[in-house]
Amino acid sequence: MTKFSFEVTKTCAQTGARLGVLKTPHGDIHTPVYMPVGTAATVKAMTPRELTEIGAEIILSNTYHLHLRPGEELIREAGGLHRFMAWDKPILTDSGGFQVFSLEGIRKIKEEGVKFQSHLDGSRHFISPEVSMDIQHALGADIMMAFDVCTAYPCDHAEAEAAMLRTHRWAERCQAHHTDGDQVLFGIVQGAFFKDLRIESAKALRDMNFFGYGIGGLSVGEPKPIMYDMLETIMPHMAADKPRYLMGVGSPDCLIEGVLRGVDMFDCVLATRIARNGTCFTADGRVVIKNAKYAHDFGPLDDTCDCYTCRNFSRAYIRHLFKAGEITGARLASIHNLRFLLRLMENVRQAIREDRLMDFRNEFFSRYDMTKNF
């Protein structure tokens, strides 16, 4: 445990947003941080070297997916997830909790745990808080997430409360089952879109004293103002000296708005998913690079970007790659989108350092077209 620490190093005088350092045995993470998602032990289309080049300090992977394939024992045999995927920086593993939510229809939740049917071959699997911890121990990620119950939007109060209380019970079980000193565990706040539940959840988890806290159950289809409202509701009840991780967010605007409301960590598949589908982040907003209007556009994807893609290739070329179904198109777009978010967070950190995050936010939105957002 002593190998890990989190320290808030600076608070923005203009906004109260935090700058921090999360130390792990695999390196330091400078918060606020965006974490690329590598569900199946790979950030899709990206090599670890490329991730390092664009400034990624930590990536995510997934308990459920790696449990099904290739199996945590194989990864243990390989020397752990870091060695297996040749990524020597920090890794965070999600617990499989999100799959409890997203795989609705091929899973059944009970107090003991969740029965899944594999989306790969239909085979039956069981994941409980203890099983999730065991898998995550075998994987060896620096940061492990508690196994939680995520709810949809909308969701009624009774259902949200039941899911929240079960999440709390499961959080205790995860904590009780977690013994490995080379890994830390985050609890996850739930409570859907009810302020009373969100506050109750934040307090309950705070009292369990986790190393850090995920904020789950947001960005599941609700309007953004509702998500922001929930963040503002929760934040006063979160431990001030612990990292706060808004799970599954986000888009460029959500990252900025999240930091303003006290979030330290984010992860999101959006950047890499839309990249593979031919859409890119730019300082002006979303660019669907597949569109015909870019066929003769020989300028860079984003004239403010310093990534390999923007330094070397034109919109017309990237469009051509997508139209031709060439895998390099997905790679170049992924490099760019991830670099865009990582650079955005570098700028956010710099703005906090200079006590001008609100100015930065306003400058960003003065150019960024929200009608071309997500």
Next chain:
RNA sequence: GGAUGGGUUCCCGAGUGGCCAAAGGGAGCAGACUGUAAAUCUGCCGUCGCAGACUUCGAUGGUUCGAAUCCAUCCCCAUCCA
């Protein structure tokens, strides 16, 4: 020159008297995507429009209430024979 098989909407390709503006692919165009069941999915795809109307199935002419589908002639294409 002869034989055979063909010519269908951007391409390939089904359709062989009405249920056909015409299956299915592809291409094209657009949209979606937020702890990844996603290099995926959805919509549009003859023209104008609300209904509906109009123009299409190599060309021309014909048979029929009605033709992409039947007949005649012509023009092309493929393969084989000379």
